[in-house]
């Protein structure tokens with residue numbers, strides 16, 4: 001039904017990759033699954049500063065581009081263009097992450113405020129965890145190279161460091177806990193895909209029968225259930241002021257602060273869902289971004305020296321602190337440039353129109369339409385970047401040297417031409433943590449090891465549908481620096 005009514009009212013918007021004929025839409029949907037990245041680029045180049053539509057599974061997706069339309073999307077209120085409903089249409093959040101995760105997302109302000117504010121205070125334990133994780137997972141010596149599987153090494157490092165902030169020691173190091181949380185993110189993607197193929201009236205049932213949420217919740221509760229129960233009881237009794245001031249400073253406490261006066265949020269189950277959800281939001285995204293940058297660096301050894309010099313000089317004067325990370329402008333630029341060329345997805349910043357919506361150029365989409373931005377094409381565009389297709393690691397640090405351009409070109413800043421973290425009110429609230437974490441891990445690797453890609457390994461992303469992933473099988477060789 002939505003396809004039919006949507007199709008007729010979206011007539012004025014040109015389509016890409018969809019042939020005519022009776023089954024044209026479905027051929028187009030298949031084309032987009034096979035070739036989503038290139039078709040998006042094609043639509044972008046044919047419709048500069050405008051809109052085009054692609055066959056996206058079983059519905060149209062309208063992709064808008066250019067500064068003016070991106071600004072329209074950024075400014076649109078939630079009751080016109082909904083981010084929650086956009087993400088729900090992509091991921092079926094209420095089924096794969098839990099009903100309350102869609103309908104009461106109170107973790108978002110917690111991540112934006114308490115978690116972000118605590119990065120500096122928690123930085124020493126984050127750094128300790130990075131050092132300990134590499135000692136365990138990359139036990140290289142100075143006199144010989146060792147080879148490790150890149151993804152299987154970095155994923156648990158990122159999980160340990162993220163969960164140091166979420167729940168602290170000892171659980172953040174527990175291999176079974178790490179396995180469940182990292183596997184959960186992959187299961188979410190699988191469940192969402194399955195639910196795309198099932199009519200909406202049967203989704204709830206299908207999610208209960210075939211989905212992974214219940215099992216993962218049960219398994220993770222075995223690890224954190226008693227701890228969370230204890231924290232709720234202590235919070236009921238003492239609020240934030242525990243005797244001797246020994247209340248842990250972690251995500252569970254920050255969530256409980258925000259959950260005061262909301263009994264439905266203060267349950268082991270609700271807090272466990274939130275913990276799983278944030279593991280899903282944080283770990284694979286950060287790992288992917290890091291790995292792409294790491295492969296790029298390993299295949300461009302000429303950039304190692306300038307980065308090492310910056311890291312060694314900053315840590316000499318500042319130590320390993322959040323302020324030090326802020327001063328590593330070349331490293332920030334390197335990571336941002338890598339993310340510009342490999343943002344993880346060709347389209348993103350998904351919104352669903354809840355009412356008919358008219359863009360400033362007059363393009364109108366009816367209520368129910370899914371809308372997104374062509375992230376990768378904007379990132380490549382010559383209109384946004386000189387030599388936009390080329391990797392220029394210090395382009396952003398050079399921009400930052402220009403007077404008055406300080407903050408704007410940092411990796412965590414949101415601009416219309418850098419969309420890795422989204423845009424506007426619903427942009428990623430975890431981006432300050434993600435950037436600090438990626439820089440901390442990269443800085444540690446750079447000062448601790450020499451490294452190189454095993455022969456023949458590709459630093460290029462692998463693309464399926466609209467998703468670009470860092471090489472999953474690559475091996476990296478490490479030797480400890482003397």
Ligand code: HEM
Nearest residue numbers: 281282285286289349420421422423426427428429430434
């Ligand atoms: C490099 C790593 C990361 C990337 C690339 C990334 C990217 C994104 C993007 C593109 C969005 C949607 C923005 C939009 O629709 O406009 C988002 C949302 C979100 N991210 Fe991240 N993210 C990362 C790490 C994290 C981390 C570490 C956390 C938590 C600590 C986190 C928590 C969230 C949450 C809670 C949302 C939903 C925001 C809302 O609905 O308002 N992310 N992220």
